[in-house]
Amino acid sequence: MRRAALFLFLAGCSSVKPAWSIVQTSDETKRSLADGEVIGGEGKYKSHAWLGIPFAAPPVGPLRWRAPKAAERWTTPLSATRFKSACVQPATVFVTNEEADGDVLGTEDCLYLNVWAPKFEPAKVPQGEARLPVMVWIHGGANSLGSAAAYDLGHLATAQKVIGVSVQYRLGPLGWFKNAALKEGEGDAVEDSGNYGTLDLIRALEWVRDNAAAFGGDPGNVTIFGESAGGQNVYSLLLSARAKGLFHRAIAQSPVLAKGTMAIAENYTDDAKAPGHRNSTNEVVARMLIAEGAADRAAAKKKAEDLGPAKIAAWLRAKSGAEIVRAYLKGNADASLRMLDMPLVFPDGTVEPAEPWAVAFGKPGWNQVPVLTGSNHDEAKLFLFLDPKYTWKLFGKLPRIRDEARYESTSQTMSRLWKAKAVDDVAEAMIASGAPAVYAYRFDWNQLPTKLGTNLSKILGAAHGMEIQFAHGHFEGQLATFLGEEGRVEREALSAAMMQHWGDFARNGKPGEQWLPYDPAPGAAKFLVLDAAPAGIRMDTSVERSAQIVADLLADNRIPALKDKCDGLHRMEKVGFVDLAQIPKDCPPKTE
16 A cells, blocks of 8 residues: 555545546536636536635735735636646655645645536526525645645535535645735735735635526525535634625534734844744745845845835745745744644734634624534544654555553543544534534544554554545545445445534534533533444534643553653643643653
8 A cells, every 4th residue: 555545545636637627518507697608528427516716816916925915707608628727835755746846835826616516407596485504614734735636525515415516725825825026005904904815705605605506506505615624714713793694604614723923924033022933924924035145044134124124024025935934844843734833814903803713712702603512532643644753664565553551542532532632622612602502523433454564453543534525425445445345335324324414504503403402511422433333323412621631641551751742742732632721740841
């Protein structure tokens, strides 16, 4: 089994250019949109598909680091039969249908979306009350990696009678960039927010509002759903006043919480009052100036000051997207997944609230729609699996765990903290502020095979991203070969049940009779466990609390060395899943 194939399986992606990236044109797919006519084709799973529809103008040249503008109208029918290029990002095995420019791939002209629908002749597209729910998928990848081309919503669309939409948005420093130089002459709080990737998603939802009916979708019944950073973006849209009324349900799969301040996003690391991140925009500007000849960091800071905001802004906009991403890669600490380590989704006070998300969800001001949120039982195992401190490769290829006790204990701690902070705490805050309904889940399926001596159920289990193919309803290509026939009936039954839950939630805000709302009362129902037989799908009453998880870790005799216990806590503090005050004072300082 190739290592890349395993990585891609974990991400719910395909390791080759998706077979559905080009669809056979069909006259039945001609639809009239607000910007012109579009023609799609035959998708998989007996669906119609429209790929690569622009929802905004290309954010290039003077439109880089600007709120997205409306796309230009077209006068002849647009052939929507091919996925468009991914947004600029580090090159990885997770996006393989792109030509890479060395260590960077993608293009800045990437604001496109894709649509799937059950097959309808033009005259039979649902109208009025017969229109179908719309489900808008937001891909993950730490908001610095990924592509909509990795996902096919055709099965979900046909099985659940919904309209599926997948969206691309600017990533990394092209999607989130907060710097004083870009304020020159603007005076617009939205333009100055730095949250351009978030604004792309809002613009995509405006497009859905204006065009869903052309495909038979109901613009008054839109569900946003996404995984990992996609789940974080679902939370960000729930909190953004600019997204109000653009969606009516929200599903956050393994969401991440935004962490940081505006100062961390922009300031130098040695700022006397508010030190910034090592990949703050000021630090990256200095790094780029050094690459162009500044003697050292001090000289680069002086040069930036001498140039002034207008010249720095023009200089930054003249750089290629690849140059900007490379400047961030030089400041990356973790190369295992090549996700950019940088501040993202800023608390600017206009696009996003200025206060911490857990606080904001506890107040009535957020977009209070029915919410479904959850995490996976073994979230952290994906990241430990890729970390040479925790695994090694036999013959340089076959993954093995270094210390099984440490591996399992660290994974349990990190995965439980993920659920505590991003699911349980958020659900209870939402309920306290008057949310109409909150549902939670934990994905437990771990029936992976043993390959070449590697027990994948143990090394991965219900790892981060594992639930995606179940919710989308497809196990194909290398993934099907990888899983084999054993357990196929059980996993397909779980997938069908999950699609039904997701579809029911999109239709009416309730994911089925068996799935009870989250109830904060002690001993009451909290979340649905999603698992295949024999354990099966069932409600659970337990709740995770970060203080108890930290106490359990410190008392865990499977890891005798305190420094090994501290590693998992430092990892979780970095992403906001444990408070710095909860880490024992005698823990060694965290290492980057």
